[in-house]
Amino acid sequence: MICFLLFAYVNMKRSSSHKATDCQLQLSAALQMIAMLEQSVMSLQQANQNLVESHIQKDIIITDRDQTITTLLTKQKLDAQTIVSLEEKNQQHILLIGKLNNVVSEQLNRLQKNKGDLFDYKMLRYQWMQLRKMIYGRRSEKRFITAADAENKDSVQGWLFDLPADHEGSVQLKDAKKIKERMVVVAKNADPLPHPGRHALPDHLMRCVIRVDQDVPAGAVKVGTERTERLAVQMMKLYVNVEERDIYIIKADERGKYKQLIAPPASHPIPKCKADITLLVMLLIEKFIYHMPLYRIQQRFKQYSIDLKYNTLSNWINATIDVLRPLWELLWEDLMKSRYVHMDETRFRVLDTTRAKGKGSHNGYLWVGGNPVLKIVCFTYKKGRGKGEIKDILSGFTGYLHTDAYSGYDEYGKQPGVIHLHCLDHSRRYFVESLNNDEQRSNYALDHFYAPLYQIERECKEQELSYDEITEARQQRAVPILNALREWITTEINEVIEGTPIYTAMAYTLKRMKQLMEYCNDGMLSISNMFVEQSIRPTKIGLKNYLFAGSHEHGERAAIIYSLIQTCKLQGIDPDAYLHDVLLRINDHKQNKLWELLPQNWKPQTRNNYAKTQSA
Numbered sequence: 001m002i003c004f005l006l007f008a009y010v011n012m013k014r015s016s017s018h019k020a021t022d023c024q025l026q027l028s029a030a031l032q033m034i035a036m037l038e039q040s041v042m043s044l045q046q047a048n049q050n051l052v053e054s055h056i057q058k059d060i061i062i063t064d065r066d067q068t069i070t071t072l073l074t075k076q077k078l079d080a081q082t083i084v085s086l087e088e089k090n091q092q093h094i095l096l097i098g099k100l101n102n103v104v105s106e107q108l109n110r111l112q113k114n115k116g117d118l119f120d121y122k123m124l125r126y127q128w129m130q131l132r133k134m135i136y137g138r139r140s141e142k143r144f145i146t147a148a149d150a151e152n153k154d155s156v157q158g159w160l161f162d163l164p165a166d167h168e169g170s171v172q173l174k175d176a177k178k179i180k181e182r183m184v185v186v187a188k189n190a191d192p193l194p195h196p197g198r199h200a201l202p203d204h205l206m207r208c209v210i211r212v213d214q215d216v217p218a219g220a221v222k223v224g225t226e227r228t229e230r231l232a233v234q235m236m237k238l239y240v241n242v243e244e245r246d247i248y249i250i251k252a253d254e255r256g257k258y259k260q261l262i263a264p265p266a267s268h269p270i271p272k273c274k275a276d277i278t279l280l281v282m283l284l285i286e287k288f289i290y291h292m293p294l295y296r297i298q299q300r301f302k303q304y305s306i307d308l309k310y311n312t313l314s315n316w317i318n319a320t321i322d323v324l325r326p327l328w329e330l331l332w333e334d335l336m337k338s339r340y341v342h343m344d345e346t347r348f349r350v351l352d353t354t355r356a357k358g359k360g361s362h363n364g365y366l367w368v369g370g371n372p373v374l375k376i377v378c379f380t381y382k383k384g385r386g387k388g389e390i391k392d393i394l395s396g397f398t399g400y401l402h403t404d405a406y407s408g409y410d411e412y413g414k415q416p417g418v419i420h421l422h423c424l425d426h427s428r429r430y431f432v433e434s435l436n437n438d439e440q441r442s443n444y445a446l447d448h449f450y451a452p453l454y455q456i457e458r459e460c461k462e463q464e465l466s467y468d469e470i471t472e473a474r475q476q477r478a479v480p481i482l483n484a485l486r487e488w489i490t491t492e493i494n495e496v497i498e499g500t501p502i503y504t505a506m507a508y509t510l511k512r513m514k515q516l517m518e519y520c521n522d523g524m525l526s527i528s529n530m531f532v533e534q535s536i537r538p539t540k541i542g543l544k545n546y547l548f549a550g551s552h553e554h555g556e557r558a559a560i561i562y563s564l565i566q567t568c569k570l571q572g573i574d575p576d577a578y579l580h581d582v583l584l585r586i587n588d589h590k591q592n593k594l595w596e597l598l599p600q601n602w603k604p605q606t607r608n609n610y611a612k613t614q615s616a
Helices: 002-016 020-136 147-151 153-161 277-288 294-303 310-337 387-393 408-413 424-433 439-462 467-495 501-511 513-521 530-546 552-570 575-585 591-597 609-615
Strands: 247-251 258-262 340-351 361-371 376-382 399-403 418-422
Touching (some): 277 575, 310 376, 376 387, 418 424
Antiparallel strands (some): 247 258
16 A cells, blocks of 8 residues: 555656646645555554454463363263263163062052952952841841830931931932931830730630549539630541432333433532542642642641552642633733733743753743732743743733833833833842941931831821822822932942942932832832732742742643632632632633632632531
8 A cells, every 4th residue: 555655656746847836735645645544554553453462362262162162072071971870870760660660560459459359358248248137137127226225316316317427418308308207116115014815716616525524422513514625636637528319210201211310410620530629629728828749748648548649639730720720811811901010020940851861940930910909910930031921921011010120121111001110129128238338328228218208108008098199198208208319329329339239229229210209100009019029929938848840831830820829818818718619610600701700709609518528
């Protein structure tokens, strides 16, 4: 830059030789320019100095950064070594955690198994207590408290109605009067009751007088006679009825022909049978009322030197029942027309010769239907227990069908025109059986809900209310209780363990609440299905003695005779007198009027031979 200025100055000076007058001006300008150049040089020097200093500072910074980088690299190496060490420790920890997880998993499995074992133990203990109760305990499901506890009502309510704190208030009834407390007090008398004395023997019994004489001294005067009566029995009195019919001959015409006259034989249900009706009825009574096996009946005859073959006795029984079959058919027809049927079934073991050797028995079923209003029951025998049998038995039936919760009835209960009811006794029984599992909840359900429901039925019966009045009482009092029961179960079922007896009781009741409440809609309907279940009991006692029926046909015959006998009992009729009279009349009775011989329609018209013999 300076050279350029000097060069310009020289050129300007050369040019100024010609212009002397302008030299001074140019010189002055050149000096100013030089001054400016000097200032620029100084600025440049200063800038250069600043740049040098800046480079020095940057070098220092770079040096510091190099040191920092070196430090960081060193630290990075240390961190890498630390990471490797931590990774090794982490791997060790992972292995340790895996081992601990295995241990925990084993402990959890063991705990789960222990919980399962504990649950199984509790269930086994519950079953053991139930079996113990069945063998040694009271079979009745009635609930009692002592008179001493009844005096302290607060303490009684403490165990009757209180639940733990976490369950209080789970059900709030709008009206406390809807549920009445039901307490049956068992009072023990301090002093024993006086002996009522000996009952006089019935007047209708024949008296056989036995004189006891003594040596009477001279001068003794008779002032009276002391009588001592003892009830006596003559074990099986066997005799032979001899039917005699005189034979006459009479001249028929003038040609000398004669004809024979003889009275027709007395009516007998089985042609050419040597057994009198009294004996046939005795066989039916002994086997189907007193549950005597035919073998034992045969032994009793042998005791009196009467050798009757087993097959002979069996054939007599079968033939007699076959005579009664038309009455059974009419009885079943009346039941199906009644529009209100209770149904239940029970096993009835029979021999089956078509089965493989060693498996000659078959579990058939006696099905029983009944109507508590008409007081009739009717049995029928079927080989199985499936939906097909139910459909066949109830074919064409419409009306109220009252059963237990066996699923086979559910499908038929959905038929048009059929209203299906369930038994409240079964629901209650589940809570009774769960007392050993969850006493507080079971007691709460039994005393808060079921006891008042049965108390309502008891009061209706005691007051002899009409069906309409019973319906009104149930709608006003029983329906709110059943709704409260449903609400309580809905709340409490989430707090109990699935599979326990208390859970089973709640689930059973909640699932069938609609069918359980159906009885409230008609005062004619029963609260339970016990009507037919009680009719089944004699069949079970019989099976314990004679073990099985001889064939499927024998099962059908058992259903026929059980139907007539049990209906007689419900009608308050002596089965012995009924069977005597009906067997005497049935062959001569008009077929279109056989319904007159059904137990519910029966009116005796003759006295049987056995009665005549006894009164002789």
